[in-house]
Amino acid sequence: MKNIDLLKNLNNKQKEVVSENRKNLLILAGAGSGKTLVLIRRIAWLIYKENCSPKSILAVTFTNKAALEIKNRIKSLLTNTIQNNNIWIGTFHSFAYYLLRIHYSNVGLTKNFQIIDNYDQKIIIKRILKKLSLKDKIYSVDNILKYINNIKNNLFNKYIYKNNLYNINLSKIYNEYQQFCKVTEVIDFNELIFYLYKLFLDNPNILKIYQKRFQNILIDEFQDTNDIQYKCISLLYNKNYDTKIVLVGDDDQSIYGWRGAKINNINRFLQEFDKVKVIFLEQNYRSTSNILEVANKLISYNNSRLKKKLWTNSSHGDLITIYYALNEFDEAEYIAKYIKQKFTIKKSKLNNFAILYRNNSQSRIIEETMVKFSIPYKIYGGIQFFERQEIKNILSYLRLILNHNDDSSFERIINIPKRGIGHNTLNVIKDIANKYSLTLWKSSLYIIQNKNSINTISLNSLKKFISLIISLKKDIKTQILSKIIKKTIKKSGLWDMYNKNCLFEKDNTKINNLREFINASKQFSKKTLQNNLELNNKYINIEKNNILTDFLSQTLLFNDNINKNNDKKDNYIQLMTIHASKGLEFSEVFIIGMEEGIFPNKISFNENLINEERRLAYVGITRAKNKLFLTHTKKRFLYGKKINCIPSRFISELPKNYIENINYIENINILSKEEKFFIKKKHFIGQLIYHKIFGQGIIIKIEILKNNEKLQIKFDNKIIKWIMSDYIESFV
Ligand code: ATP
Ligand code: MG
Numbered sequence: 001m002k003n004i005d006l007l008k009n010l011n012n013k014q015k016e017v018v019s020e021n022r023k024n025l026l027i028l029a030g031a032g033s034g035k036t037l038v039l040i041r042r043i044a045w046l047i048y049k050e051n052c053s054p055k056s057i058l059a060v061t062f063t064n065k066a067a068l069e070i071k072n073r074i075k076s077l078l079t080n081t082i083q084n085n086n087i088w089i090g091t092f093h094s095f096a097y098y099l100l101r102i103h104y105s106n107v108g109l110t111k112n113f114q115i116i117d118n119y120d121q122k123i124i125i126k127r128i129l130k131k132l133s134l135k136d137k138i139y140s141v142d143n144i145l146k147y148i149n150n151i152k153n154n155l156f157n158k159y160i161y162k163n164n165l166y167n168i169n170l171s172k173i174y175n176e177y178q179q180f181c182k183v184t185e186v187i188d189f190n191e192l193i194f195y196l197y198k199l200f201l202d203n204p205n206i207l208k209i210y211q212k213r214f215q216n217i218l219i220d221e222f223q224d225t226n227d228i229q230y231k232c233i234s235l236l237y238n239k240n241y242d243t244k245i246v247l248v249g250d251d252d253q254s255i256y257g258w259r260g261a262k263i264n265n266i267n268r269f270l271q272e273f274d275k276v277k278v279i280f281l282e283q284n285y286r287s288t289s290n291i292l293e294v295a296n297k298l299i300s301y302n303n304s305r306l307k308k309k310l311w312t313n314s315s316h317g318d319l320i321t322i323y324y325a326l327n328e329f330d331e332a333e334y335i336a337k338y339i340k341q342k343f344t345i346k347k348s349k350l351n352n353f354a355i356l357y358r359n360n361s362q363s364r365i366i367e368e369t370m371v372k373f374s375i376p377y378k379i380y381g382g383i384q385f386f387e388r389q390e391i392k393n394i395l396s397y398l399r400l401i402l403n404h405n406d407d408s409s410f411e412r413i414i415n416i417p418k419r420g421i422g423h424n425t426l427n428v429i430k431d432i433a434n435k436y437s438l439t440l441w442k443s444s445l446y447i448i449q450n451k452n453s454i455n456t457i458s459l460n461s462l463k464k465f466i467s468l469i470i471s472l473k474k475d476i477k478t479q480i481l482s483k484i485i486k487k488t489i490k491k492s493g494l495w496d497m498y499n500k501n502c503l504f505e506k507d508n509t510k511i512n513n514l515r516e517f518i519n520a521s522k523q524f525s526k527k528t529l530q531n532n533l534e535l536n537n538k539y540i541n542i543e544k545n546n547i548l549t550d551f552l553s554q555t556l557l558f559n560d561n562i563n564k565n566n567d568k569k570d571n572y573i574q575l576m577t578i579h580a581s582k583g584l585e586f587s588e589v590f591i592i593g594m595e596e597g598i599f600p601n602k603i604s605f606n607e608n609l610i611n612e613e614r615r616l617a618y619v620g621i622t623r624a625k626n627k628l629f630l631t632h633t634k635k636r637f638l639y640g641k642k643i644n645c646i647p648s649r650f651i652s653e654l655p656k657n658y659i660e661n662i663n664y665i666e667n668i669n670i671l672s673k674e675e676k677f678f679i680k681k682k683h684f685i686g687q688l689i690y691h692k693i694f695g696q697g698i699i700i701k702i703e704i705l706k707n708n709e710k711l712q713i714k715f716d717n718k719i720i721k722w723i724m725s726d727y728i729e730s731f732v
Contacts, residue, residue: 004077006041006048013281014038017246018045022052022216024276026269027248030310031295031622032286035248036583039220040070042246043087046216054078055477058214059089062221065380066583067091070220077544088214092229093189096196099210106203107195109187112403116186119392120408121145127407128176131434134169144173152190153226153260172494184405184439193228200235211238221583222249222269226260230268239274251306252299255579255616257608266306283311286585288317288674289660291624297655299618301613318627319660322594322651323685325633326664332369334631335590338686339573340373342588346686350376350589353573356620358599362592363575370573380576390498391517395555397488401472402548404441407433411440417497420461428453429462441466449491468492481547482521489514521551578620589624591617594632594648617650634664662686662700683709683726689728694719 007015017027017038029035033123043059046052052580061067067090072712074089088095097115104111109553116124125144129136147170183189187195201205214236219225225233236245245267254263262268270276284292292312299305325331335355342348355366363379393416398410415421432453433443447453448463468491479584489495498510574586593599600613619626632647662685683689687699689711697715709725 004044006045006077010034010038010041011283013279017279017281018042019049020277020279022046022050022242022244024244025246026266026276026278027246027281028250028266028278028306028308029248029281030250030308031253032284032292032585033281033310034283034285035250035281036066036070036220037073037714038281038364039218039246039248040073040077043074043216043218045241047087052216054087056212056215057087057218058095058216059087059218060092060095060220061089062091062224062582063580064091064094065580066220067094069583089422092196092225092232093192096192098500099199100195101550101553102193103199103203103206106206107198109183112185114186114399114403114406114549115192115553116181116188116408118145118189121148121188123408123411124177124180125173126537127411127430128173128180128367130430131173132169132176134173138166138171139173144170148174148376149188149190150175150260152188153193153228156361158394180407181266182619183437184407185403186408189516193226193232197228197235200232204686207235211236211241211243215241215243216246217243217488218246218248220248221253222247223251223254223263223266224256224261224582225265226256227262227265228260230262230265234272245269245273247556250308252308252615253582253619255582255612255619257612269640280710282311282312284312285314286625287312287622288314289625290317291318291621291628293627294320294654294658295618295621298614298621298650298653302614320526320658320660321627321629321686322661323629323631324647324661324663325631326635327633328365328636329369330664331592331631331633332365333373334684334686335366335592335629336369336373336375337684338629339375341688343375348587349570350573353590353660354581354584354586354588354623355573355575355590355592356578356623357592358578358579358601359573359593360577361599366575366592376552376572377575378572380580388510388511390494393494394485394489394492394514394517395552397472397492398485398548398552400441401469401476401488402552403437404469407437407440413492414465416570417493419465419493421465425454425462426460437670470522474496476548481551482518484548485518488520508684542546562592578616582619584621585625587619587625588629590629590631591620592631593636594630594651595636596648597638597646599648617648683711689713691715691723691728694721 006018010018014037016033017025018041026037028039039059041055043672046057059070061070071089072567074087078087087147090098100109100113104113122141124147125148126136126139129139129141129144132432151174158427181191200210216237217233219233233245237245247266250607251263251266254261257263270278287295292310292314296310320580323331323334325334339348339350339353342353343350357366367377367379393413396406396412400405400413401407411426414426428441429443429447432438432446433440436443436446438446444462448459448466451459454462472484472488472491475487483577495511495514498514535576578591591599599617600610603609630651632643632651635642635644637643683697683699683702685702689699690696690697691713693716695717697713699711700714700720701712702709703712710722711725711728712720712722713728714720
């Protein structure tokens with residue numbers, strides 16, 4: 001055992017969790033109370049003190065970033081031998097994926113099944129709408145997507161809908177969609193868990209293997225499990241094999257109701273499992289007391305909560321800053337300037353800062369502004385690396401090479417780069433596919449054989465395309481992964497296409513992203529994957545997977561671990577949605593767009609949904625350790641038009657005495673020339689300055705005079721003074 005006291009520094013309740021005898025435990029506690037910390041220590045405790053085999057441990061959490069965090073944190077507690085010895089840590093989705101790669105045939109999947117994301121799902125839906133001659137104005141693609149995903153998250157129990165034409169057609173679309181996925185050998189993200197469930201349910205012998213193996217199941221962020229995940233856990237649990245479960249959760253942080261998460265699973269666990277001991281943790285170690293007060297007050301507006309206490313010993317810390325910005329550009333600049341000066345003057349590390357937002361689309365202006373201020377950033381989730389157009393294109397090539405029947409990939413790249421296969425040709429391919437129930441690939445072969453459906457030029461292009469894919473397929477078995485990818489990028493013409501563009505546009509981002517993709521494939525560790533699969537069990541015959549298959553699945557399952565920015569480790573600020581920030585913590589946090597319609601989101605204006613939005617705000621606020629900023633704007637460009645914004649109701653729910661308001665209006669007295677002013681102004685609120693007598697301070701208000709600015713400054717020794725700008729020195 002490493003020389004570590006596993007109970008060191010823990011409070012009594014935390015000690016209890018870590019050192020309790022093996023039994024079913026439910027840890028209920030608010031944010032930052034050490035839930036994840038004790039879960040990690042308990043894993044080590046089980047191994048060292050309870051002599052559990054590392055292989056017996058299945059630790060599940062919600063995001064890949066959180067899983068990675070647990071892996072890193074547990075490293076320091078365990079010796080290398082144990083680390084290499086297959087403790088299983090990951091997300092529900094990755095767990096399902098690994099098992100399905102082994103047992104695909106037991107659930108009727110093919111060996112090379114691929115996973116598809118929402119984007120591909122939409123392509124398929126559009127195609128089905130066309131086939132069934134249904135108008136996408138009436139049958140909106142987004143609604144259908146929701147319908148399909150809902151069915152899967154609810155164990156395929158279709159809701160009972162009224163028997164009208166619309167619903168009959170929805171059902172038809174659904175059946176077509178399922179058939180389509182089967183023929184093209186793909187499964188969507190939601191189905192991963194469904195198939196895991198099916199695997200366990202239909203194959204008692206296989207289930208038994210895993211029940212025997214995973215005697216210790218630990219689940220973090222339990223409040224966000226959905227029905228089907230709950231059922232998978234229930235199936236894995238077998239008293240006869242002495243399974244024990246530790247669940248860790250916080251009802252106030254349940255933020256995936258829209259995806260079927262059920263807070264009620266917490267109660268269900270208490271009712272359905274044997275002798276569950278419940279332990280509450282009440283001390284928050286993460287945040288200053290000001291931040292915690294604000295968080296506690298906000299969440300108190302939600303009803304029907306499990307009433308938990310949360311307190312802290314920490315000092316008050318700074319007030320929460322609410323910045324009222326002029327518009328989205330001012331909002332982003334305010335943040336950028338603050339970070340820049342903290343970085344340059346106070347030498348703060350950039351990874352101390354996180355900017356959180358409700359919707360991915362909010363990141364664009366922040367990104368642009370960070371580039372303008374030369375502040376390196378990293379984005380987690382959202383439109384990220386693997387969702388970029390150029391990366392999607394190469395991914396589609398690779399998927400089509402692997403599985404010719406993958407129609408959505410076929411459709412995406414058949415004319416990228418342009419090779420003279422236009423809409424008309426594609427429509428002919430689709431029509432024939434529909435007529436004879438073929439995939440697009442097979443339909444193309446049919447057309448090539450029969451020669452008469454399209455003109456000679458298109459026919460030749462189609463032939464070329466098909467032989468390109470066939471020739472690339474030959475390499476899969478012999479070449480190493482990065483070579484396969486390099487070759488595909490070159491031979492497909494993608495490289496030339498993006499290279500040519502970048503000569504004209506002086507923008508080589510796309511080419512760099514392709515390079516980064518090749519790098520990612522080099523880094524991709526086949527070994528880790530196989531390690532995890534190594535179940536050391538004679539019943540299981542592990543087939544070696546094609547490395548390309550694994551890599552492609554990895555891009556979907558672990559897409560938050562690779563990023564386009566290749567900066568040194570600590571050298572970037574972090575941007576992410578609040579959903580993606582769950583479980584993480586940062587010294588200074590900005591939550592932007594605190595406006596009605598954005599946060600709470602515009603589709604959430606009914607009480608249940610508002611409660612979920614409020615929990616989301618609670619999650620965001622409790623990510624901050626030392627300093628919290630909430631920003632909102634007067635105007636912004638939203639949904640294609642300029643709108644006047646209303647501050648989020650959540651701002652008005654915060655206790656006033658913990659807040660300092662900074663208002664852009666205090667920055668200016670010529671409102672009509674606002675924008676111009678922002679370009680010209682010399683100083684800004686939040687700017688750090690130096691004064692010969694009073695020392696270092698921060699500008700908290702500005703009054704514009706004719707030729708000068710009068711600044712209200714809060715000095716480091718807490719004195720507040722109005723000073724003419726001539727008498728100060730600015731740092732930036
Ligand atoms: P969340 O609900 O956000 O997931 P959590 O309950 O999982 O939070 P952790 O992330 O485990 O909380 O812990 C929050 C912070 O408090 C971490 O930095 C952790 O190291 C620290 N912490 C937890 N317990 C203690 C303790 N007893 N002494 C000192 N620091 C602690
Ligand atoms: Mg946690």
